[in-house]
Amino acid sequence: MSFIVDHVTVRFQCRIALDDVSAALDERRIAVIGDNGSGKSTFARVLNGLILPDEGRVLVDGRDTLTMGDKIRAHVGFCFQNPDTQLVMPTVAEDLALGLKPLKLAPADIEQRVEDTLDRFEIAHLAQRSVHMLSGGEKQLVALAGVMITAPDTVICDEPTTLLDRRNAANVLAVLKDLACRVILVTHDLGQIADFDRAVWFHDGLIAADGSPSEVAAAYEKSLSGIRA
Amino acid sequence: MITGLYIPGDSLLHRCPAGVKLIALVLIGIGLIAIDNLFLLCALAVVVAASYSAFAGLGVAPVWQATRAVLVWLALIVLAQALLAGVEAAAETVVRLLILIWSAALVSYTSRLSDMAAVLERGLAAFKPLGVQPEKTAFMIALTLRLVPAIFAIARDVRDAQRARGVDASVVTAIVPALTRIMAHADAVSDALTARGYERWDTAP
């Protein structure tokens, strides 16, 4: 699956979130880093068509997000920062099944897939648990499982661990790194990206650095050194 | 946080299908218009109240619970009608009201939300040509229930934050910041749903 970002500009009411950004993403583990408001989250969202560019276009395997967003989203999963906004059904099992609705599977198949996915993520014990009784870390794992249940080719994660404590963050990150599909991880925690294949650093809506995680992290750290007076 | 009105049990009425109970309710409503005899109405009221124990295993407390909600209104109606149209007319009106309210409440007490929702979904299927989407309607019901505690928590957080700042925390001062956060929450939930293929629920796989 290839992502081609072609001279994309995204404007919100009073500012430019992405400024004529171009990139081709083919690596298996890609990190997107940057400060708040740098455009990294907007970038993540143009990749699967949640946000459409005001200028330029995004092609996923040749499909334009402008016209074929729904078909693209069938193969590109997205995991968000706040687990609470991703879980919408009363129980964990029901929420997992929700992700399968577009596939129009028979009830028995749905049940099987839910069971398999729960086992795969080692959360079978949470199946009948009420969603609002879960811890933040558990919610995020359930959210991730709900995304992975459709077996996407790529999963984009927008700061999935930011709201979690260190133990849960480490756990979720470990699960992410274990996934067979491609992972595009948006994060502001440089400690998470060391073994990724590529890192892209966003600053003020532009790509400030793009290369190996160590290079990009070094460039980012250097930019911070001016602050530590 | 929100518990439905359903009271778990295994009685005759509990096992009766929700659709059947609803039809019975409509028939009772129609029948009430037809019946004029105060004695008959009172007998019917007793039957309905007794059904709570006899056919639903619920005892007397739920009957009182159903009545309590409209007690003030009933008293006012009795007064108004007694003055304007006489005691018998007042009695007829009140007894009719009680029969209808008690019957309706009994259906709610003995029917699971999921069973009622299933009846609704089946009923809505008839309106598909008009563009109604029964599956999404059922989902919207679940989503509303999910959002009530979330919005309540936002309201409470805003109020707490205002109190901490020494601002007078009332519905009026809290509502703009609370609504702002509620709208942001709605945006995030919409994005998550879109990302999970919500728009493909109706199209062929």
Place this chain on the structure above:
Amino acid sequence: MTARDTVLIATFAALTAVLGLLPPLPVPLVPVPITAQTMGVMLAGLMIGPRRGGLAMLLLLGVVALGIPLLAGGRGGLAVFAGPSAGYLIGWPIGAFVTGMLARGATSPAPLFAACLAGGIGVVYACGIPGVALISGISVPTAALASAAFLPGDLIKAGVATAVAVTLRRAYPRLTP
């Protein structure tokens, strides 16, 4: 129906429920503390437009009918549609729709307040008062007199809803036509 429409409709249905769950407020001239719940009717029309606002109220009534006690005072179930407030409840979706329609394109307080008065009060009372009269077996003028007690509280709610809408409709121009 898009995800955004669905979530907004459910959000305002839930918001109206929450307004009913909050403690009632004391209001001058009214003997009984009033709940903020009917402000949800006006806010729905003002913030998400007539179609979505009307559907939000319909959704709330649907959930209540299915047996969830989301009306002020913890009321719910089919019994509320057999009681005296049945007419008012039927007026909620229509009231939200009318409020939304009249508020279209408006940004200043006066037309927004008028929209609240017409939809949130006018339509709702027009449905509620005959409902009370029918179910209670009293005359419409008598029912109207009885309902007048709620007017001061509802006028205040209309004012609050207007003030909120003036501020927030500017922040969400694409949402509110």
